[in-house]
Amino acid sequence: MTRRDTPAGPTTAVPELPDLPEPSIRETPAHSIPGGLALLLTFLGVLLGGGGIAVGGVMAGDGRVGLGVTALVLGAVVLLGSLFLMSGLNMVAPGEARVVQFFGRYVGTIRRDGLRWVNPLTTRAKISTRVRNHETAVLKVNDANGNPIELAAVIVWQVRDTAQASFEVDDFVEFVATQTESAVRHIAIEYPYDAPGDDVLSLRGNAEEITEKLAAELTARVSSAGVRIIESRFTHLAYAPEIASAMLQRQQAGAVVAARETIVEGACGMVEAALGRISELDLVELDEERKAAMVSNLLVVLCGDRAPQPVLNTGTLYQ
Numbered sequence: 001m002t003r004r005d006t007p008a009g010p011t012t013a014v015p016e017l018p019d020l021p022e023p024s025i026r027e028t029p030a031h032s033i034p035g036g037l038a039l040l041l042t043f044l045g046v047l048l049g050g051g052g053i054a055v056g057g058v059m060a061g062d063g064r065v066g067l068g069v070t071a072l073v074l075g076a077v078v079l080l081g082s083l084f085l086m087s088g089l090n091m092v093a094p095g096e097a098r099v100v101q102f103f104g105r106y107v108g109t110i111r112r113d114g115l116r117w118v119n120p121l122t123t124r125a126k127i128s129t130r131v132r133n134h135e136t137a138v139l140k141v142n143d144a145n146g147n148p149i150e151l152a153a154v155i156v157w158q159v160r161d162t163a164q165a166s167f168e169v170d171d172f173v174e175f176v177a178t179q180t181e182s183a184v185r186h187i188a189i190e191y192p193y194d195a196p197g198d199d200v201l202s203l204r205g206n207a208e209e210i211t212e213k214l215a216a217e218l219t220a221r222v223s224s225a226g227v228r229i230i231e232s233r234f235t236h237l238a239y240a241p242e243i244a245s246a247m248l249q250r251q252q253a254g255a256v257v258a259a260r261e262t263i264v265e266g267a268c269g270m271v272e273a274a275l276g277r278i279s280e281l282d283l284v285e286l287d288e289e290r291k292a293a294m295v296s297n298l299l300v301v302l303c304g305d306r307a308p309q310p311v312l313n314t315g316t317l318y319q
Helices: 035-061 065-086 162-167 172-190 207-225 241-281 288-303
Strands: 089-092 096-102 105-110 114-117 123-128 132-135 139-142 148-159 227-239
Touching (some): 035 089, 096 162, 105 162, 148 207, 172 207, 172 227
Antiparallel strands (some): 096 105, 132 148
16 A cells, blocks of 8 residues: 655654556557448448449340349448448537447547547547536535544546546546545544544644545546545535534634733733833832732733723822
């Protein structure tokens, strides 16, 4: 099994990539000719065959039975042969391809759009090479901390190798859907939904990095099917309903604590600046007890969550 390199910055367990077998077949271009030329030749063959049959009928009616039968047989052969060769024509639209097989053996793929002609004895299977979207259902899994979460993702993918998509897997569309769900579940259990610090990757805080890892894992999973992953994104990420309210309270408590820490740190800086400015201007002389009272009053005013009520002291601090 191979492992991905851990990115610089936040660190966590690195998911293992699946070790899939190497593909036994690769896409090759099929031998084909322009369909316009083939259509013209087969159309002329149909006219020639029809004309031979008509001439043979006339000759047989005039008593030249031998020549008439010969003309009829040749005309019929040319007509049937032209119709048979005409079955080798293929209309290839943009964003499509034709996988060509000759008695079960893969002989190539037609990717060039337009009217093309190949051996009429071959079978041609249509396969789309357009860019596609696949969105998973909302999956309920446990994250790295064991918390139940709900997760859904959408991927953008495209068939890169039509031969591998046709012959390496049974149904490449179903294969992509199944591997996508498996990769999303695997990614979800490797990372926590939320992390307290910046040194650990989390699904909520590092969605860009996680989706890049998801795309890399998906690429490894579907490469044997000739599929290229263009992009992956999370479309739904939330705690499961049974713990959502408790986790919301925990997040709110964490936000309140962080806000209070910022307020206290700023208030201490403001008090320090006020005391330093008073001493610098030599406005009043403050002993240690007066400084303590001033610090206490300033911290109450700056850190309180309500507007302060001023109290006028008409006496002194010691009376």
